[in-house]
Amino acid sequence: MPTAPYTDAERNAVYRAIYERRDMRHFRPDPIDPAILERLLHAAHAAPSVGFMQPWRFVRISNLELRKNIHALVDQERVCTAKALNEREDEFMTLKVEGILDCAELWIAALCEAREQHIFGRRTLPEMDLASLSCAIQNMWLAARAEGIGMGWVSLFEPEALKSALAMPEGSHPVAILCLGHVDSFYDKPLLEHQGWAERKNLKALLFDNCWNIPCP
Template sequence: MPINPYTDAERNAVYRAIYERRDMRHFRPDPIAPAILQRLLNAAHAAPSVGFMQPWRFIRISNFELRKHIHALVEQERICTAKALNEHEDEFMKLKVEGILDCAEVWIAALCEAREQHIFGRRTLPEMDLASLSCAIQNIWLAARAEGIGMGWVSLFEPAALKTALAMPEGSHPIAILCLGHVDSFYDKPLLEQQGWAERKNLNDLLFENSWNTPCP
């Protein structure tokens, strides 16, 4: 028997947040209540981390001029990405990829400096610091959905340029621009799926048993 299982309603709420989480691009500008914002940050800080290193750092962008500068960095990379996609350039440029100027809150999720001192769990897999930060970001995402708040993860930027703009120390690394805000509605499906950019893969095609590409019955 499971130990301390959730009630059916509680368990359904967890799965609902997982399946209804969306990478949001459309926001309303009205502010997020401080208590809700604090709960989201607490959820991030409760994430698992390899060796309990807690490598996450979050920078709130409250200066709108800085927000516009960050938006310009994203726009610059958006154009570069479009050109790198060759024949898909025009298709990509039609996609809405961020809501930086529209959302209530912009936060930068970053890896801290001096991560090399953390060896536990990272000696052969140093990228586990990134995995830990990703768990923190996912915690915010799920908590935000439960609060009725939208979140978008923006990764279109040149890390060195963003790092300079935020006066980040040597060894730290920006990973994500997080847009948080109220929304009119959540997308029924991931936006890129709605827009025909990609489709969700069949789970059975991603499951192997004992060796690579051996189907898992």
């Protein structure tokens, strides 16, 4: 593998994908080219994983009734989340939080069963399996943006209910519902920021020097 740095154009393309990646909620239904979809899945599978455990599993939802059932699970959790937000309940209910019935492709990202056998890098930090899957999802997200494909990560669901719906084995764990599809345009900033739900924090406030809460110079 060459050690030479990327050209300016190549490097700029990487940063462009990072800064223009968006959690998409609005999709067109037209299908994704199978070759593009395959590239996205290979990008996910190329992610780093602690101890090279590769804990990710991806389930394609091609059955329309199952897709509708998953949407119902998400809508149920949406209502529960709204109630848990107390004074922000009404505000939350106005947000668009998923595109499950609109996107061309629906995938479930999950952790495989029997993960306890993977000890390398996880003896004191067992959650590194989740960190590894998150890297795979991020790889797919960035590749999708580079391909001009929108992707949205939905986490509003009760894991055991989704696990049952997909006949997943004991010890496995669903983590994300991934909506993939063509979009008319990408949001110019995160949708929740655009809708006034939250703002991006200042990076300097998140950087510490040697000790917690000691600002970097």
